[in-house]
Amino acid sequence: MAYETLELLINGKFRQGSDGKTEPVLNPATEDVLGQLPHASPADLDEALAASEAGFQIWKGMTALARQAIMEKAARILEDRTDAIAETLSLEMGKPVGEAKMEMGFTIDVLRWYGEEGKRAYGRLVPSRIPGMRCMVTSEPVGPVAAFVAWNFPGVNVMRKVGGALGAGCSIIIKASEETPGTAVAIARAFQDAGLPDGVLNLVFGVPSDVSEHLLASPIPKKLSFTGSVPVGKHLQKLAADTLKRCTMELGGHSPVLIFEDADIEKTAQAAAGGKFRNAGQVCVSPTRFYVQKNKIDQFADAFVAAAKNVKVGNGMEDGVAMGPLVGERRLAVMQDFVDDAVKHGAELMTGGARRGNQGWFYEPTVLKNVPDDAMIMNEEPFGPIAPIAAFSDLDDALAKANKLDFGLAAYAFTHDPKRIAALEAGIDAGLVGINSFMISTPETPFGGVNESGYGSEGGIEGLDAYLRTKFVTETV
């Protein structure tokens, strides 16, 4: 099992930080040290800023076809290296290696999609009201980008930013997560090996607040893109305000799942448990609040518990493991607080509810029934393998419960009644809605939230558009 060599990428060179600072990267399944991660010094960050400015001039001057050719080459290199990168990803993040391979497949898909879509950054001609004048609307890359991403999808989170920026003709400085840096380094190597001009992609690490304050204070980046928690998103948006950078905010959610009495209860419970325990619940669109029509709650909860008990928990590098550890030790205490608080509020703990073992940060797949509305877990994003189940009475009650929080990322509903489906599609206050399915994310469709879950989309034509700005030109010859 080989773990990636950890380096920064600044102006086309892979290297250590200039002041020699590092931090250990830990395997969450074993607590072993995987490697030492270099931190970028303030001087290194300044170098990355200058490189991104110079790299932007080179990259935007190339044709979209030439850019796509390099992106396609990087995609093929990543395909060849998928097995090795998936090992790094699983070792540092904890997810099962099979899931890590699937994540890399999706990551490559995202890269290809943005490379192709970059060829379609069309403008338009507006009929002129003045004879002899041409009125042209053009799309151009917004400029160098500063991006910060979380650890839960070490490949996809990085590529959603890098692919979008590069597809549009922007350069980018990305600070991937210090907890899962190896996958980001491996992705950066693929781009450099594919012939990406120096400075177009820069990868840095450090103390997150220091790096973001430094990069966002600079006028060089013209755009901020962030994936992570709501409080950090709000903080970064404030930092970006001084230089009026455009922002894309992919923040947390607390996705309701509405299960109506006409749904196939057993099948839905199976699918819901699959969605809930994927990546140990550390997914921003993870189904997290299960509301079941009153007369079916026991049947749903029993089926959910049976599925939860079947989830094989363990080291993601071992065969047959379906759920790995939490990413960090701090998350164990957070999980325990959620469970203890729910039980204190009167919820019934049906299975799980404790750390598993004493090596590695494993938490049991947990199911809570009849969880009251005021329990912390019904209001704050759990980001872990805990499924709270509660009852609703009718459509209005279900919609009120689904829409009661400030989040608005994903929501799901299970029913076959066409009128009800129409009411749910119109009435749910979220950026992503899955009716009878948990599948709401593909490279070619927009992904993003509303309200305090953020704004702006990644993926789809909207995802490319996020890295483009509009110019209007009149031309009289």
Ligand code: NAD
């Ligand atoms: P956190 O908010 O401390 O960190 C989330 C990510 O943001 C990390 O990768 C971190 O490096 C980065 N970050 C933190 N402060 C930063 C700063 N000042 N500047 C730049 N980057 C910064 O939370 P955590 O304990 O790591 O994760 C748990 C919470 O994060 C969850 O409750 C969940 O809401 C959220 N989260 C959301 C997503 C998502 O996809 N929306 C992904 C991962 C985590």
